[in-house]
Amino acid sequence: MLQRIKGLVELKYGKKITYQKDCTYLSYNILEATGLLISPSTLRRLFGFLTTNSNPSRASLDILSQYCGFTDWSDFITKTGDEQPTGNDIVDFWQAAQAKAHTLSKKYCETIKKQVPINFSNTVIRAFAEERLTYFLKSEYVATPFVGPGGYGKSTLLAGWVTKYMAQTGNHNDIILFIPAATLENTAHTLPFFDSWLLALLGIDSCHNFFECIGESLYAPIGKFILVIDALDELTDVGTKSNKIFTGLHQFIKQVSSEEQRIKVIVSSRYATWRHFFNESASHEDWYFADETYFTSSDANMPPFNDREIQLVLDNTINRGSTTRVVVEELTSSILQIISYPYYTQLFIQFFNPETTHLIGDRLDLLNEFVSKELHRSQYSEEKMDILNKIVELSTSNGTPGVILKNTLKEIYPIHLKLAGNYFQAYNQMLSYGIIGEENVENRFGSISIQIKILQ
Numbered sequence: 001m002l003q004r005i006k007g008l009v010e011l012k013y014g015k016k017i018t019y020q021k022d023c024t025y026l027s028y029n030i031l032e033a034t035g036l037l038i039s040p041s042t043l044r045r046l047f048g049f050l051t052t053n054s055n056p057s058r059a060s061l062d063i064l065s066q067y068c069g070f071t072d073w074s075d076f077i078t079k080t081g082d083e084q085p086t087g088n089d090i091v092d093f094w095q096a097a098q099a100k101a102h103t104l105s106k107k108y109c110e111t112i113k114k115q116v117p118i119n120f121s122n123t124v125i126r127a128f129a130e131e132r133l134t135y136f137l138k139s140e141y142v143a144t145p146f147v148g149p150g151g152y153g154k155s156t157l158l159a160g161w162v163t164k165y166m167a168q169t170g171n172h173n174d175i176i177l178f179i180p181a182a183t184l185e186n187t188a189h190t191l192p193f194f195d196s197w198l199l200a201l202l203g204i205d206s207c208h209n210f211f212e213c214i215g216e217s218l219y220a221p222i223g224k225f226i227l228v229i230d231a232l233d234e235l236t237d238v239g240t241k242s243n244k245i246f247t248g249l250h251q252f253i254k255q256v257s258s259e260e261q262r263i264k265v266i267v268s269s270r271y272a273t274w275r276h277f278f279n280e281s282a283s284h285e286d287w288y289f290a291d292e293t294y295f296t297s298s299d300a301n302m303p304p305f306n307d308r309e310i311q312l313v314l315d316n317t318i319n320r321g322s323t324t325r326v327v328v329e330e331l332t333s334s335i336l337q338i339i340s341y342p343y344y345t346q347l348f349i350q351f352f353n354p355e356t357t358h359l360i361g362d363r364l365d366l367l368n369e370f371v372s373k374e375l376h377r378s379q380y381s382e383e384k385m386d387i388l389n390k391i392v393e394l395s396t397s398n399g400t401p402g403v404i405l406k407n408t409l410k411e412i413y414p415i416h417l418k419l420a421g422n423y424f425q426a427y428n429q430m431l432s433y434g435i436i437g438e439e440n441v442e443n444r445f446g447s448i449s450i451q452i453k454i455l456q
Contacts, residue, residue, distance in 0.1 A: 151343025151434025194248030271299035
């Protein structure tokens with residue numbers, strides 16, 4: 001029942017009790033609401049910031065119950081029903097959540113597989129990601145990011161890893177929930193806390209303290225809970241709602257940081273969104289491979305394809321069934337450098353012609369080939385060409401070729417409105433392809449604006 005009253009207190013207060021200072025503010029809030037005083041130190045013991053061998057006094061429980069709208073502790077117990085969920089209840093919740101998470105993860109994996117220009121089975125499982133995640137899951141870190149530009153293969157990498165992880169027999173008791181960040185927008189405005197959003201997704205509405213319960217040795221859950229959130233940068237609302245999601249995720253990570261390595265969070269994002277998100281975190285120590293020292297000049301904390309990975313992809317695609325094998329040792333260093341970027345590897349495969357390979361001098365050659373042969377025939381082709389032409393037109397007239405402010409483009413095309421035609425989808429597809437990119441820039445007044453640039 002203590003877990004339940006703590007959950008109700010947080011709901012009444014309107015935020016998670018994440019830091020010791022929250023207990024001071026909560027004490028004032030309770031005093032204002034009830035006229036009764038419960039000390040910050042008592043609240044710190046209740047919420048685990050101070051060690052204690054005893055439960056709260058009956059007087060403290062009465063005050064907390066009154067704060068939540070009950071007459072006293074007895075009234076709270078009577079009206080809230082059964083005792084805290086038992087070990088069997090938690091196992092039942094776990095199994096139900098596991099089944100739902102498997103369905104959602106499989107569905108999102110299939111969505112990503114359909115978006116990959118080459119057959120997904122021909123992609124490679126990246127060794128660096130396997131090693132990083134294997135260490136991460138065994139470590140005391142709670143969260144880890146995969147950060148890179150659009151077209152760097154982040155979603156494909158995660159889909160491949162999740163698919164393989166779910167298929168391994170040693171992991172069959174774990175819950176792995178793989179979702180796009182945009183999924184969270186559907187619940188962010190209806191429920192107060194991040195864990196509430198996850199429980200709603202998993203169909204567990206009646207156990208608000210599920211994540212706290214599975215962290216207690218008393219219940220000994222069967223495996224790990226692994227939350228994989230793809231594309232933080234593709235949240236459609238970049239204002240209040242996305243900030244609420246970011247804050248909620250930070251609070252959730254802080255909340256589960258002591259759960260004996262049972263709960264893990266993996267995210268992917270482009271760099272600009274990642275920096276905005278990470279700078280708001282007050283617990284950088286919970287993150288693995290997130291320090292700025294891990295990032296390259298490409299604003300990525302993950303490497304491009306190495307020669308072995310490129311060769312594997314070539315063998316799975318253009319070399320399959322061919323009498324002449326293309327080997328990386330025979331490609332020029334400039335071509336190898338270009339196609340080490342996963343997006344350009346796919347373009348190279350799509351438009352490979354042994355007679356013209358030597359003419360590829362830079363990424364622009366591949367992009368020109370893509371635009372001329374594929375963009376005109378792709379989904380939302382008219383909207384994509386509208387966007388590209390307008391960027392060229394406006395940036396040229398402004399004297400900044402290939403670069404304009406996002407707000408300027410939003411005034412012309414609804415690239416920020418998911419339900420207003422196809423421009424939103426067209427714009428985000430080009431971001432994913434690496435045709436255009438976004439960058440946060442600070443103006444002379446100190447405010448942040450988003451620039452769009454055509455990538456070459």
